[in-house]
Amino acid sequence: MKKEALKKFKRVFEMQRRNILFNDRIVREDFSVCSDDRFDEVDQAATDIEQSMRMRLCNREILYLKKVEEALRRIEEGTFGECDECGEEIERRRLEARPTATLCVSCKEEQERREILTAAGRQHKSLGEAFSKKLA
Numbered sequence: 001m002k003k004e005a006l007k008k009f010k011r012v013f014e015m016q017r018r019n020i021l022f023n024d025r026i027v028r029e030d031f032s033v034c035s036d037d038r039f040d041e042v043d044q045a046a047t048d049i050e051q052s053m054r055m056r057l058c059n060r061e062i063l064y065l066k067k068v069e070e071a072l073r074r075i076e077e078g079t080f081g082e083c084d085e086c087g088e089e090i091e092r093r094r095l096e097a098r099p100t101a102t103l104c105v106s107c108k109e110e111q112e113r114r115e116i117l118t119a120a121g122r123q124h125k126s127l128g129e130a131f132s133k134k135l136a
Helices: 003-029 041-079 092-096 105-117 128-135
Strands: none
Touching: 003 041
């Protein structure tokens, strides 16, 4: 991959990392529950739902932050844009659409076919392959 493209992706990842970390601070500051918000069961339920949604958002951002950190590491190592499975270069269009992609289109399609055909494919995707193997 050309140096200009790598610099562009690095800037995008660094900006995304800053945004996630900034948003995380704001969300965590708002996690505290004021006793005034718990007047009755309906208020308590609304507060619980809001906190649950914030926790889900935090978890999603933490998972994405890990992917961003991994992409930045791959840029530093010089392996960004290489498919983890076949070692071929991932198409630039795919990286522009999904910058954290680690598989080329054909390897990703094959992975998705395997997920559908195997029992491990029924595991929640966010658990990761290593964790799913431990469950089996």
